[in-house]
Amino acid sequence: MSSLLIGYYSKTGNTKAMAEYIAAGAREAGANVDLLPIEKVTIPSLPSYDGIILGSPDYYGGMAAPVKQLLDDSVRLHGQLAGKVGGAFSSAANIGGGNETTILGIIHGLLVHGMIVPGVAVGDHYGPVSINAPDERVERQCKKYGLLIADIARRLKDEG
Amino acid sequence: MSSLLIGYYSKTGNTKAMAEYIAAGAREAGANVDLLPIEKVTIPSLPSYDGIILGSPDYYGGMAAPVKQLLDDSVRLHGQLAGKVGGAFSSAANIGGGNETTILGIIHGLLVHGMIVPGVAVGDHYGPVSINAPDERVERQCKKYGLLIADIARRLKDEG
């Protein structure tokens, strides 16, 4: 069994709803999931997870500052997250409005930590994206993504 | 009056339709527009334009290889495009499927040429995006974008 953190920042509830769908998918795959708003995520807890998924609304083409602050603060334990699985998701107000650059900004941070990031062959390739409130398409993408991350985290953990 | 090149690669006709809407917007703003499939664009012609807009379908999160080939070939006149206005647009099969990274890949190439790239405050921020066939929203975004690029090209040209 793998343990996952899903941390999200949400003002309108859209990113939170996505986080819940991802958690549902990951739990279906047997993962132990901590689902937390970003302000409840603590730096010392991070190395205890096999996988970390972060979500943010798209603010000016990037993650919200509180999510970036968490990444910046995590420098204290730099190196301890290497080899863990990472993922990202975002919600935005418009198509073409920065949802991909928001996800990729988070992914850059996870790669700098030496984490391992999977893409998605069919669907939202870099991570789930919602334009405004998540609809059924987004729910499906999120559940699938949670399952994918949980599965890779379990396989890498088993194999140590 | 400014002169613009709109070069596009299109298999399904979606990217071509976007190019035509952008051309319509630019012509409305008084620009002299050459609208060409990428294989008809010649390298020696590039410095004659005040602005260059390139469009591509999203192939694996980036521009189609023939568009990249044009950029690669343009190295022959490196430096001669500096200070000109640049823009990009893309069509894709999915939301979250690489439409933004396709546009930004083109924009990176234009920036390396020293071109000047405007964003869009309201709408598709990095450049127009169509998910499948362009609908009315996309038509509006494209016309607005053509107008924006034509306007900046004209202002920079007048001021020389």
Add this chain to the structure above:
Amino acid sequence: MSSLLIGYYSKTGNTKAMAEYIAAGAREAGANVDLLPIEKVTIPSLPSYDGIILGSPDYYGGMAAPVKQLLDDSVRLHGQLAGKVGGAFSSAANIGGGNETTILGIIHGLLVHGMIVPGVAVGDHYGPVSINAPDERVERQCKKYGLLIADIARRLKDEG
């Protein structure tokens, strides 16, 4: 005469030194420059500038959280920065360590604001980059960049 804001976040002094070189280049081009640490930049002042250049160290492949916070807070005046000139620069500890993604993350924010972003044909193409303390190469890149941004800001202002 154009007026520029150069806002930077700096812990070690490297990003600050770059900001000073950029300011020197912009002043040489006749610009009126406000050079400020990011915590002294106020949102209501932003629309008064013809151009805005933001600099940050590379933290996890992106701008430092306080720089992101400024961008997030600037949503209050969204639309008022459209058409202004924008630029970015970064300092990093390693080659290949995220300096380009830091600059591009800032540029994404400026494009979302509808700002106009120039690239550099010869040198650091997306904006000046320093690996550790700025050396002579970086000083040259920064001065040139300040001059470039000041020049475009002036031309766009004159032409209104």
Add this chain to the structure above:
Amino acid sequence: MSSLLIGYYSKTGNTKAMAEYIAAGAREAGANVDLLPIEKVTIPSLPSYDGIILGSPDYYGGMAAPVKQLLDDSVRLHGQLAGKVGGAFSSAANIGGGNETTILGIIHGLLVHGMIVPGVAVGDHYGPVSINAPDERVERQCKKYGLLIADIARRLKDEG
């Protein structure tokens, strides 16, 4: 034992030299490595590998067109590379000249294929970068990267 493909495009020999160092690292980790110039890579062979690493010089901030063409052509077997490990590397003429965007452009393509991409906690975070001819630093980065990719490919393969 895992099997890896290292495909590269090289005009000056710099990217080829990097490819050879990565191959050396991967072989040290026990991987079976095919080291091939991009024009010798065949699409039908791709699904036979546990991991694929692609390298390119930085041309206008992105991979060379022949590398992009390979990605575009690989659409024929879309889905068959999902879950494999992917990596990227680049050589460039300048710091800040597009080496990171070149690597990330390749990584976007691998993520769209559903591949799994690791970052590097210490060193060149997104993948190895050489500024001009590879020096000792680059040699070290490349060997380490080959070893990392080989190790993850082996672990994911064992665990199936």
